[in-house]
Amino acid sequence: MKKVSFAEFGGPDVLQLVDAEEPHAGPGHIRIAVRAAGVNPVDWRIREGQVLGAHPIELPSGVGLDAAGVVDExxxxxxxxxxGDRVFGEGSSTYAETAVLSAWTLMPxxxxxxxxxxxxxVMETALRVLREVGVRPGQTLLVSGASGGVGSAVLQIARDRGITVIGTAGAANQEYLRSLGAVATTYGEGWVERVxxxxxxxxxxxxxGSGIIRExxxxxxxxxxxxxxxxxxxxxxxxxxxxxxxxxxxxLAETVDLISRGRLHIPVEKSYSLAEAAAAHVDSRAGHTRGRRVLII
Known part of the structure; x- marks a missing residue:
């Protein structure tokens, strides 16, 4: 099978599309024929060697945590x-034609x-940070960098829970934030007073991560x-x-519930092939995403 791998930490150029043996599903896991893999900032942070404490790996290593596909083992x-079931979830080395998942759910x-x-x-992260920040229904939450995948999820979960959101994003994404129920404003000079x-x-x-914690x-x-x-x-x-x-x-259970009730939709801004994984990382690192980036297999 084909998979994206890297043998050393570094920039996107270390990513290689290689031939590899198919993995197998051990106890408590499933294997899928991958149809699409999510591209997340943590993917390129792992590739750069930034988050080894949270994500220890051995080189050479595959890439990717999120995927959707058809169960084959x-x-x-x-x-x-x-x-034969259609599922999505989390695993390892998901930038590949076949991957093992450790957590999954049936696709709505x-x-x-x-x-x-x-x-x-993005949903695990969004739900986690909403819990950690302690915002309650009826309160107002400020979200800096609200148009990306996690921001898109936060805005919609908050709307479902009766939380008012003020979201900051670039000028091109103001209407997008409003469509997700946020009160929108731009970042940049004077943003604190605008908020x-x-x-x-x-x-x-x-x-x-734009250096605004003090504000x-x-x-x-x-x-x-x-x-x-x-x-x-x-x-x-x-x-x-x-x-x-x-x-x-x-x-994943809450994701399915929100989608099934028509309360959640995160658009895919751009899709890439496996061979374009490096380009996907470059674009992800640049930010300014509206929704999600994914690889199509």
Whole structure:
């Protein structure tokens, strides 16, 4: 089979499309014929060697955590899924024609493989940071960098829970944020005053890592009300940096519930082939994404 692999840490040029042996599903796992794989910032951070504490790997290593596809092998002890089922979830080395998943769920009717592959990690992250920041129905949440995959999920979950969201993004994504129920404003010079004019802020999420933790603390009035997924320096200001993943199974169950109720849709901004994985990483690292990026197999 074909898979994307890297033998040394570095830039996107270390990614290679190679021939590899097919993996097999061990106890408690399933194997899928991958139809699409999600591209996440953690993928290129792993490739660069940034997050070895949370994601220890041995080189050479495959790439990718999220995927959607068709079950073709079921491990010992697995129930509730059969060969031929359409599923999406989390595993390892998912930038490949075949991959093993450790957490999964059946795909809701009407959901494409391309869309499904974009949900697992962003939904787990979105649900986790909303829980960690402690925002409650009726309160106002500020989301910095709101138009990407995690931001798109946060905005829609918050809307479903009765939470008001002020979202910052580039000028081109203002209407997109409004379509997801947010009060939108641009980042850049003067953004703090623009947010203040929109109303009081109870809690804040930093999804972009643009060096604004101090300002978010000022806007909320307390570092305990600020959580970042993109700025490891957040604790220097008393804020929380969220890096440890929670329950993927629970996140997938809530994902299916929201999609089935018509309360969640994260668009796929761009699709790539396996051979274009390096380009996908370059685009992901550049940011300014509206929704998700995925590889199509």
């Amino acid at each position: 079921v491990g010992e002890g697995v129930v509730g899924v059969e060969v 009717a009407g959901l494409s493989f391309e869309e499904a592959a974009g949900y697992p990690s 203040r004019r929109l109303g009081d802020v109870d809690t804040a999420l930093d999804l972009a 978010l603390v000022e806007l909320t009035g307390s570092p305990e009300k600020v959580v970042s997924i993109a700025d490891p320096g957040a604790p220097e200001f008393g804020a929380r940096f969220s890096g440890a993943a929670g329950s993927m199974a629970a996140a």
